[in-house]
Amino acid sequence: MGPHYLTKLFKPSSIAVFGASERPESVGGNAFQNLLKAGFKGDIYPINPKHDRVQNQVCYPNIESVPEIPDLAVIATPAKSIPAIIQACGERGVANAVILSSGFEDKAGKVLQQKMTSIARNYGMRLIGPNCLGILRPEIGLNATFSKNQAIPGNLALVSQSGAICTAVLDWAEANGVGFSQVISTGDAADIDFGEILDFLALDPQTKNILLYIEGIANSRQFMSGLKAAARMKPVVLLKSGRMPEGSKAAVSHTGALVGGDEVFSAAIERSGAVRAQSIAQLFAAAKSLSHNIQIKSNRLAILTNGGGPGVMATDRAAELGVKMPEISESSMQKLNVFLPAHWSHGNPVDILGDATAERYVQALDVLQNDEQFDGTLILLTPQAMSDPSGIAQAIIDYSKAANIAKPIFTAWLGESLVSEARERFSKAKIPTFRTPESAVEAFSFISTYHQNQALLMQSPAPADQCCKQSDVSGARAIIETVLSEHRSILSSTETRAIMHAFGVPITPAIEVNSPSQAMVAAESLGFPVSLKINSPDLTHKSDVGGVKLNLSTVQEVRSEYSKMVKRIQAEQPQATIHGVTVEPMFKRPHVRELLIGVMRDPVFGPAITFGSGGTSVEVINDNAVALPPLNEFLAQKMIKQTKVSKMLKAFRGLPEVDHAAIVSVLLRISDMVAQLPEIIELDINPLFADENGVMAVDARITVQAPPVNHKPYQHMAIHPYPSELIKSLETHSGLAITLRPIRPEDAELELDFVHNLSERSRYLRFMNSLQTLSPQMLSRFTQIDYDREMAFIATTEDKNGKNIEIGVTRYTTNPDGKSCEMAVVVRDDYQHQGVASALLASLIQHAKSKGLQIMMGEVLAENGSMIELVKQHNFTVKNMADDSTVVEIELNLNKA
Structure with a gap:
């Protein structure tokens, strides 16, 4: 297997710097100075037609005069000059460029950017930027940025769309002794984006862990593919700021109201095996832990503290993050009782009291590290009058070096001046140390969550049910094409039911009628009791406008309610088109639970499936789980378990357990439906009744839209389904x-x-x-x-x-x-x-x-x-x-x- 095609971009042996100057305050001058200071292990060629020498180095007027073809061009010149520079570099054979320059933000800038990328594409050039901080590779002395910070070599890679976040992380890392294998600021990502960068980092032997800061995703398929490849091989923690454009703003269904862009993004990250941070502080916490290459098999945490308050704070955060805090084993309890004061906490957190000495800390730590109940220990200290923060820290460091314990140790010495020396000692000893108990718990959670996600990825789903009815994809597509040819976007009740039947989703029958007499005939044909539902493409939530009438037992009731319903809604909703009503049989079983299964189209990641509580109050209850298709049985089961309603699916208060497999089957069939039918933009099954005898959809709604011309199979999905x-x-x-x-x-x-x-x-x-x-x-x-x-x-x-x-x-x-x-x-x-x-x-x-x-x-x-x-x-x-x-x-x- 040869080197990655981006190797010479991120690990160049020679660099040309366009815009290099004597002015260190300029972008080009600063970038050139950084390369010299960092000790780049290759040749550097400053290019500036106004100078013969720059910062005591021979300067060249253009790329043609450079004595060799450099691997990389770093460009820091005005935006309008860059297309010509890219043209010249392409003609000379330069394969890669990092464009630091800004000026591509407005309409004219976008035209320039398009021209620049088009020229680069003609020559097979690859671009980072524009409007980026640059790239670093400390192991080869590469600092092609205009940051004021240098970076030390390490195993942590940082990729960020924001140059400001890059500088903040670099500044923090310098103070905390955290090193990097690679730092990449993508900027506007006119060419290379996260997907290809993650491809490179997944195979980069110097990179052991990856941090991402994301503001938006351009190519979801490439992003997911690269992220899954990287996360399968090494820990990936990411932070996303801002919410992606929410599909719910334009949505008219329950699903659209429930599911926003951020939920879909979280579902995508979970599917990839990566871990998501929620704040820059959490990103720093993850970076500190990842830089020490810590591995945690599970998420069972022991807390050792000399103060009850910090222990409670850590416990609260652990509970919020789902970190387990088991009770101390009986044998460990007996060992602790031997040397701890009588009033110690006798539980987890292990509060060894404010007068705890270094010896007491180390003795208690040794017991916890040897207790099979725990996967790691968090040690807290508050600087009290009788404590020695530095001495205790050194004793813990000495113990960690001498003890043959694989479990990680996290520390949080609270305070500032009295504990700063202890923190420095921990940092030098490569023991993660934090300023707050919460940050330490978050760091533990990130690493344990990553390894749990990897365990989930290793699960082998059960064989597919070979007895499943084959989907009639061509029949369903013909129905949708007819709807689109009539310039409609919302399927009628009978059309929706036909699509459901085509994919084997159980659903009650419905008959569309447009007169009281037709309603009576339909009701008699279906059998009483029946329900009437208003039939209008403009009224999504029928019950909100009084468009649902249940449990009608005679033809007289049907005739009367039809007339009253249609007349009232026509008066109250004059803008709505009324096609009459649908007559449906009442689905009556004593043990049903109401569920919702839906689909919405995220503008970045495509179809997203949601499952949760159903009925008329779904937006109020807001109990739902979101996942990206394609689903398999394992993923469907996982979705169900994430919801509160999953507890109601079990036997309780005299109700038997529902047919769980039937719910999973519907989720899989809906997943297949949205994979095969790119025309589906929104779908609601609400309610889906579930009981011990199976499931039945009582109401459903589908919204469609014509796919783009030349749509390739599964192009609408972020994850390629089974072909x-x-x-x-x-x-x-x-x-x-x-x-x-x-x-x-x-x-x-x-x-x-x-x-x-x-x-x-x-x-x-x-x-x-x-x-x-x-x-x-x-x-x-x-x-x-x-x-x-x-x-x-x-x-x-x-x-x-x-x-x-x-x-x-x-x-x-x-x-x-x-x-x-x-x-x-x-x-x-x-x-x-x-x-x-x-x-x-x-x-x-x-x-x-x-x-x-x-x-x-x-x-x-x-x-x-x-x-x-x-x-x-x-x-x-x-x-x-x-x-x-x-x-x-x-x-x-x-x-x-």
């Missing part, structure tokens, strides 16, 4: 019937069985080692793939017992250069030489071409003659590796395949 359109059945040349399809998370068990059934030699030839089985991490990596950047096709067939089994798999992963991919293929021993491998490889090649990749490559053991013969049949070139005769390199030019 079911790639499933195909075929017969190999040997007559074997197989199904080729992309792998999915639910295939975890199939994949395990497949590897288990490979012979030892086949496992060796595939993995180049004596692998016996797949670890949970490997299983997750193989089955939970990002369909945007990789693909894995499996071949399945039925064995002699009629069981569906996996008999072969092939996959490619896009390389960091974004142009090539690495492939592999393996077939079960008892199904080899039957055309399975060839069919798999052909599908893989075709998909890689469709994604615009240019080269497919791989490494094969020289003794694997069957594989070498296979790839030759598919026009791969094969050559021996210069440094290893046991391995050959294979390569296919996809443009010619």
Whole structure:
């Protein structure tokens, strides 16, 4: 695997600085001075036609006169000059530029920016900025910023849209001894944005942890793809300021009123495996912990304090963040009783009283660190008359060095002048130290939450229910296209029900009528009791305008209520178009709970699904969970558990537990619906009745909008769903019937069985080692793939017992250069030489071409003659590796395949 295509941008060996000057107060002068001060380990070329020398360095009039082609251009000249500079750099072969200059904010500036990026694109140049602080890479002495701060080397990467936040973090880090692997200010992000930067940082060996400051997302798919790749490999903590434009402002449904942009953003972050901070103070707390590479298996915290008040403050914050504070084990309680005063707290927090000595602190800490109930310890100190803050700190530092304890220690010495020396000692010893108990608890929470999120990502969802009714996507789309052709955006009640039926969502029938006599016939046909609901595209919440009448038991009641309802609403809502009413059977069961399932279209992340309490008071109760599709069973279950109404779904007060699986099924069907139908902008199922016998939607509403011209499948979604359109059945040349399809998370068990059934030699030839089985991490990596950047096709067939089994798999992963991919293929021993491998490889090649990749490559053991013969049949070139005769390199030019 070669270097990432952004490596020379963020790790250049030579730099040209446009706008370098003798004036350190200027942006260009400051940036050039910073490069000199930081000790950049490469060549620096100041460019300024007005000077022969700048800051005692030879200065060049233009890029053409520079003796070599620099890896990076740092530009700090007026905005109007930059398109010409980019043109000159492109012609010279400069591949990357960081544009510090501002002046692109107004209408004329936007035109300049468009011109600049267009020129860069023509030459394949990549740009950071404009209007950014710059970039830093301390390990190579790179400080291409106009900040007043330098940075020390470390393992923490910072990416920020705000230059001001960058300078604040750098200033804080300098005072706290926190080092960085990379600092990147994206500015206006005319070209490179978070997604590509996260791609680079995910593979950067110097970066162990990542901090993000975000104001807005331009490309949600790329952002999510990059964030998931990074968070799967290393902790990512982010802070987002401001709320994204709220879809609820234009929404007319319950869902739109409930779900705003910020909730969707939080759902996206949770889905990615990253952790979200809520304030700059929390970001600093996370940075301090991440800089020490702390790992926490779970979130059980012990608190050790010499004062009750700080302990209570820490406990309150822990409760708010969901941090667990278990009781002390009986054995630990007995050990503490031996040396602690009689009046210690006898619980967690462990209050060892105001006269606590260094010896008492260390003895208590040792007990807590060895207690299996806890995953970490927070130590608090208030500087009381009898305490020695510095001495106690040093004793804790000495203990942490001597004790062979893997659990992290967090500290918070409260105060200022009396504790400043202790804080310095902790910082030098790489023990996280904070000014407040709350900040320390937040830091513990961030790290533990990250590791919990990773555990969630490793979960293998249960196999999909093979008995589910197949969705009638084409039928549903035909209905929606008819609605759009009639220039309507809101589906009628019967059209909505048809869409629900097409995707297998249970819903009560409804008959649209426009006269009292039709209403009577409909009611008699459906059977009493029935309900009447006003039928108007302009009246979303029917009950708010008196447009719902329930439990009508006779045709006389139906006739009377129809006339009264229509007449009253026409008088009170003269602007509304009234099409009559819908007649629906009353759904009466004694144990139902009212739920809501909805969909809204976020302007950045696309469709978002919500689940929660239903009924007429949903906005008041505001009990809902939000998630991005596509959902699987595990994610649907998780959504339900996040709500308060989930407790009401269990048995209580004589009510039986509801059919939980039926609710999950509806969530999955709605997820499938919004993935397959990009026209759906809003959807409400309210209420969805649930009881022990299943679920039934009683009312639903769908709003649609025509997708953009040339809309690609799933383009409207931030996360690429399972590409079911790639499933195909075929017969190999040997007559074997197989199904080729992309792998999915639910295939975890199939994949395990497949590897288990490979012979030892086949496992060796595939993995180049004596692998016996797949670890949970490997299983997750193989089955939970990002369909945007990789693909894995499996071949399945039925064995002699009629069981569906996996008999072969092939996959490619896009390389960091974004142009090539690495492939592999393996077939079960008892199904080899039957055309399975060839069919798999052909599908893989075709998909890689469709994604615009240019080269497919791989490494094969020289003794694997069957594989070498296979790839030759598919026009791969094969050559021996210069440094290893046991391995050959294979390569296919996809443009010619």
